[in-house]
Amino acid sequence: MERALVELAQAGDEEAFATLARASGDRLLAIAFRILRDLGLAEDAVQQTLVIAWRQIRSLRDPDRFDAWLHRLLVNECYAEARRARRWSSHVRVLPTEGPTGPDELVTVAHRDQLERAFGRLPAEQRAVFVFHHYLGLTLPEVAEQLGVPVGTAKSRLHYATVGLRAALEADARTDSARNVRPA
Amino acid sequence: MTSIDDYDRIAQTWILEGPDRIADRVLDAALTEIHGAAQQDAPIGLTRLGGKTPAFRLAAAVAIVALATGGLLIALGARDRSGGIAPSQSPTLSPSASAAFEPFVSGMYHYSIERPVTWEARPGTEDWPAQSYPLPDSAGVDRFISDDDPWTWVVVTSDALDPGEVAGERQAVLDQTNAQACQFRGRSTAVLDGVDARREEWFCFKRDHVTELFAVHGDRVYLVDLMSRSEPTDIDRAIFEHMLESFRYEE
Numbered sequence: 123m124e125r126a127l128v129e130l131a132q133a134g135d136e137e138a139f140a141t142l143a144r145a146s147g148d149r150l151l152a153i154a155f156r157i158l159r160d161l162g163l164a165e166d167a168v169q170q171t172l173v174i175a176w177r178q179i180r181s182l183r184d185p186d187r188f189d190a191w192l193h194r195l196l197v198n199e200c201y202a203e204a205r206r207a208r209r210w211s212s213h214v215r216v217l218p219t220e221g222p223t224g225p226d227e228l229v230t231v232a233h234r235d236q237l238e239r240a241f242g243r244l245p246a247e248q249r250a251v252f253v254f255h256h257y258l259g260l261t262l263p264e265v266a267e268q269l270g271v272p273v274g275t276a277k278s279r280l281h282y283a284t285v286g287l288r289a290a291l292e293a294d295a296r297t298d299s300a301r302n303v304r305p306a
Numbered sequence: 307m308t309s310i311d312d313y314d315r316i317a318q319t320w321i322l323e324g325p326d327r328i329a330d331r332v333l334d335a336a337l338t339e340i341h342g343a344a345q346q347d348a349p350i351g352l353t354r355l356g357g358k359t360p361a362f363r364l365a366a367a368v369a370i371v372a373l374a375t376g377g378l379l380i381a382l383g384a385r386d387r388s389g390g391i392a393p394s395q396s397p398t399l400s401p402s403a404s405a406a407f408e409p410f411v412s413g414m415y416h417y418s419i420e421r422p423v424t425w426e427a428r429p430g431t432e433d434w435p436a437q438s439y440p441l442p443d444s445a446g447v448d449r450f451i452s453d454d455d456p457w458t459w460v461v462v463t464s465d466a467l468d469p470g471e472v473a474g475e476r477q478a479v480l481d482q483t484n485a486q487a488c489q490f491r492g493r494s495t496a497v498l499d500g501v502d503a504r505r506e507e508w509f510c511f512k513r514d515h516v517t518e519l520f521a522v523h524g525d526r527v528y529l530v531d532l533m534s535r536s537e538p539t540d541i542d543r544a545i546f547e548h549m550l551e552s553f554r555y556e557e
Contacts, residue, residue, distance in 0.1 A: 134345060140337050151328035156321055165332045172336035177346050229320045237320045256318045270456045272514050272535075275443050287317040288310060 128185035131176070139179070142188070143172050150196050156253040157200045159242060167199040174199070193268045197250050204246040232294060240290030248283040251276050407548065411556065412448050415464040416526060420552035422545055424453040425460075434465035439483040442533055450549075457535035458542050460549055464528040473522040477504075480520065480529075484508055488516065498530065499523075499554050517546065523555045 124145075130138035150171060154164035174195055182191050229237075241249060254265040255276075266276040407420040414430055421427055432445040440446035442461045452458035467473065484490075488510035496505040496519055503521035510516055517532040530553065532538060532546040 132345075136337075136341060139340065143333055143337060147328040147333050148326055151332070152324070152326040155324050161325065165329065168328060169332050169336045169339075172333075173339050173343070176340040176343065180345055229316055229323070233316050234320060234323075237317060253321060256321050271443055272510070272533075274510065274514075275441065278441070284314060284317070288313045291313040291316060 124188060125185045128179070128182070128188045132180050132182070132185070139176055143175075146189070146192055147172075150192070153193070153253060153257065154196060154200055154203075156257050157197070157246060157249045158203055159238060163203045164200075167196060167203045170202075171196045171199045190268045193254075194270055197269060200250065201246045233291060236290045236294045237287055240287050244283050244286050248279045248286070251279040252283040252287075255280055407552070410448070410450075412462070413556075415448060415462060415528075416556045417462065417464060417528065418552075418554045418556055419462065419549050421450050421460070421549065422453075425545075426451040426453070430463060434463060439480060440465075440529070442531065447529075452542065452545075454539075454541070455534065457533075458538065459531075459533045460546060461531040461533060462529065462553075464526045467522075467525050467527060473527055476527050477520060480518075484510070484516075484518075488514075496550075498528065498550065501555070503528075519550065524557075526555075528555070 124142070127138045127142050131142060147168065150168045151164055154167040154171075155161060158164050158167065171192065175192055178195075182188060241252075244252075250269060251265055254260050254268060255262065260268065262276050262280065263273050265280075266273040269276065271279075406422060408423050409418060410421045410427055411418040412429065428449040428451065430440075430445050430447045430449070434440045434446055440463050442449065442459060447461045447463040450460040450462075465476075467476065484506075488508040491507035491509055493504065493506045496503045498519055498521040501521050501523050503519045506518050506520075508516040508518065513535055515532075515534050515537055517538070519528075519530040521528045521530075530550065532542065534542060538546070
């Protein structure tokens with residue numbers, strides 16, 4: 123079904139492309155938000171991705187790889203948005219405390235704050251690998267293929283992202299425990 | 307007491323949180339923008355070869371590369387099969403070649419090279435990391451990405467040797483790094499812009515094919531790599547050889 127729609131879109135059928143866009147939109151936004159941590163930037167990245175996808179869809183050789191190809195375009199747009207955001211540093215960070223997935227009791231408000239800060243310090247390339255692996259549930263070879271990097275690079279980026287986030291939580295815990303043992 | 311696993315689980319749970327529905331206005335804005343917008347044709351040239359038979363691709367590769375380099379294949383035939391490229395065998399570029407390759411000058415890494423015009427160039431902006439190896443997708447290298455296969459790259463970088471450092475020490479770091487992730491497949495000698503170079507073949511992470519030239523010029527070490535996720539095609543090999551032929555150290 124999707125293959126047929128992709129082939130129609132490659133032939134210039136806007137309705138077919140609109141169907142593909144609507145089917146992919148939620149997933150694209152979810153990925154973009156988790157990489158960029160800003161709803162406005164994520165929406166811009168998705169919108170731009172869809173426009174680029176329409177323009178370049180004829181360059182997609184294998185219609186069955188539409189989703190992976192779209193993910194690659196999205197991540198490139200996220201990198202661009204992240205660079206723009208860093209350059210102007212004027213965007214307002216949106217920190218959703220509730221969403222369809224809902225907050226987990228395991229993750230406290232303090233954790234969220236620490237993780238947001240630490241994640242924001244990671245290079246966008248590391249954030250993308252972390253999201254593709256832990257949010258989309260892709261294996262590292264799959265992540266590498268979708269992002270267009272060697273598996274070793276994906277593994278390395280995931281490692282550094284994990285270590286960075288872990289360090290932020292550990293530092294926060296150490297601060298808390300130091301506060302607790304200090305005499306009143 | 308919170309363990310490392312707990313921290314990782316917290317981070318992995320946190321990343322699941324957040325919106326997962328796109329606003330209609332975003333989709334509508336995108337679809338409005340594409341309405342009536344032209345689509346780009348698929349790239350012509352080498353990219354078109356992707357769907358053809360291997361025999362066709364090889365024949366086309368010979369034709370295209372011969373045109374592009376004005377006799378490179380003749381030079382390749384006469385080339386030292388051990389990998390050396392004699393400076394006297396540099397092909398003379400035909401007028402048509404200027405459309406296929408264009409000069410790229412790296413002030414950052416002190417060299418110039420001819421790159422295929424259809425390959426994307428991502429210039430590096432950072433020095434070779436101390437005591438380490440510049441990752442091929444890092445900002446520590448100039449990267450040229452094939453338009454035919456996003457996994458096929460030519461990567462070039464260089465670094466000034468530290469005071470008192472000899473090139474062999476830098477080479478040892480490279481060897482050690484490569485040995486950690488790669489299978490050694492062969493070594494030969496080569497010449498890069500008139501300077502003896504070491505040429506090695508590696509197979510890394512059980513999927514990446516790497517041809518790496520290591521050379522020392524003045525007080526700088528240079529790396530030029532061809533990397534691909536499958537065996538490099540004849541086109542890629544010929545392009546890489548052309549890039550090596552055109553490589554020049556810049557003082």
